[in-house]
Amino acid sequence: MSSLSRLIHRTFATSFSSSTPPQLNPNAVRSLSNDLYKERNLKKLVEKFKKSSESDRFRTKTGVYESTVRRLASAKRFRWIEEILEDQKKYRDISKEGFAVRLISLYGKSGMFDQASKVFDEMPDYKCDRTVKSFNALLGACVNSRKFDKVDGFFRELPETLAVKPDVVSYNTVIKAFCEMGSLDSAVSMVDEMEKNGLEPDLITFNTLLDAFYGNDRFSDGEKIWARMEKKSLVPDIRSYNAKLVGLVSEKKMLEAVELVREFEAEGLKPDVFSYNALIKGFCEDGNLEEVKRWYGELEKSECVRDRATYGTLLPFLCEKGDLDWAFKLCKDIFERRSLVVNGPVLQLVVDGLVKESKIEEAKKLVQMGKSNNYSRYKLQLPSDKCLDDYGTSQNRNS
DNA sequence: TTAGGGTTAG
Numbered sequence A: 001m002s003s004l005s006r007l008i009h010r011t012f013a014t015s016f017s018s019s020t021p022p023q024l025n026p027n028a029v030r031s032l033s034n035d036l037y038k039e040r041n042l043k044k045l046v047e048k049f050k051k052s053s054e055s056d057r058f059r060t061k062t063g064v065y066e067s068t069v070r071r072l073a074s075a076k077r078f079r080w081i082e083e084i085l086e087d088q089k090k091y092r093d094i095s096k097e098g099f100a101v102r103l104i105s106l107y108g109k110s111g112m113f114d115q116a117s118k119v120f121d122e123m124p125d126y127k128c129d130r131t132v133k134s135f136n137a138l139l140g141a142c143v144n145s146r147k148f149d150k151v152d153g154f155f156r157e158l159p160e161t162l163a164v165k166p167d168v169v170s171y172n173t174v175i176k177a178f179c180e181m182g183s184l185d186s187a188v189s190m191v192d193e194m195e196k197n198g199l200e201p202d203l204i205t206f207n208t209l210l211d212a213f214y215g216n217d218r219f220s221d222g223e224k225i226w227a228r229m230e231k232k233s234l235v236p237d238i239r240s241y242n243a244k245l246v247g248l249v250s251e252k253k254m255l256e257a258v259e260l261v262r263e264f265e266a267e268g269l270k271p272d273v274f275s276y277n278a279l280i281k282g283f284c285e286d287g288n289l290e291e292v293k294r295w296y297g298e299l300e301k302s303e304c305v306r307d308r309a310t311y312g313t314l315l316p317f318l319c320e321k322g323d324l325d326w327a328f329k330l331c332k333d334i335f336e337r338r339s340l341v342v343n344g345p346v347l348q349l350v351v352d353g354l355v356k357e358s359k360i361e362e363a364k365k366l367v368q369m370g371k372s373n374n375y376s377r378y379k380l381q382l383p384s385d386k387c388l389d390d391y392g393t394s395q396n397r398n399s
Numbered sequence B: 001t002t003a004g005g006g007t008t009a010g
Helices: A003-017 A026-052 A062-074 A078-088 A097-109 A113-126 A132-144 A148-162 A168-181 A184-196 A203-215 A219-231 A238-250 A254-266 A273-286 A289-301 A308-321 A324-336 A344-356 A360-371 A373-378 A385-398
Strands: none
Touching (some): A062 A078, A062 A097, A097 A113, A097 A132, A132 A148, A148 A168, A168 A184, A168 A203, A184 A203, A184 A219, A203 A219, A203 A238, A219 A238, A238 A273, A254 A273, A273 A308, A289 A308, A308 A344, A344 A360
8 A cells, every 4th residue: 555545545434334425534634634744745755866966966975865865764755765865776886885885875865775785685786896885885785774783794704705805994884783682892992903904993983982882881992992092092082071071960960060051161172062061961850950051051052953852851850849930041042943853742831830920921922833834744732722821720710 | 874862744
């Protein structure tokens, strides 16, 4: 069944089976029309992309490939990703390794490992050389499509078959795979192996490990990795510090977390939105509204852009703390930033909180803003009018 | 060609 007929079936199915005249569920109809609209736009995108690819210049634009495929992948239109990527194989660029690598990695990022692996296998047919670059792309596709179990096998067998020598990127990718699998000790043993083979681990190697250890409640092992990194005279960057910051936050060592920020600031590094979000999250978990406010203030003063995670942490905390005025203001900020998408349920939490505090006008305002053009997807709702009336009278009675 | 958090558009 096509996705279109599935949509229609879903909308009409109940009416067809009942003996009463067909009645449409308005919500289902609205959702159907949204889905159809989306479907039509994406189909247009696919056609346009295929047409544009006929141009030699267009095919050099990796960014357009990335964004188009990402969009289709987030809409789960995998058949269309296949349609546009398979279509690329008819161009002579496919005999260039860079182009094949692009297809492998796009399939990988879309979670389509079989297709990625097929491109890799077909490369000799296209008279396309397979060097360590495409080997790395294949490993990366395993990681991105979460086929971690395949990584070790490829890494052990392919270099000999292809006569390629794994490089730092290959090792870093395998290390990432082990970290994702939770095999952190295997990940570390890969660092030993790469050194034995005369390769120097770099900042990406260490940051991958630091993220894994500090982020998975193995703070003291994280410290060991940190020491090993410093011994190599590698200079920690903001991502290294953020990994440690996350570790300190999960250890609930907020004083040390703040100290760490002061430390890297003294080194000339600036906190980024990940740093601020980590601190805000820590102080939220601490229930420390004052510090949350302070760090949010620092974030506002900085050049960093507040993101989904910032609001996703803050709003539930403010609702819990009963600071609905601030929550309301933050929601207005979100609505004013067209491109920012936050979780609908988080915004609904604020609406509910406002109603509970009898701030009905504010609640209505948010629902209203939520209905306007770009934000209709949030589907914010007030309690029914009846409930609101009841609520109003009970409030009056109480006062 | 490789490293980011609690994941819902354009």
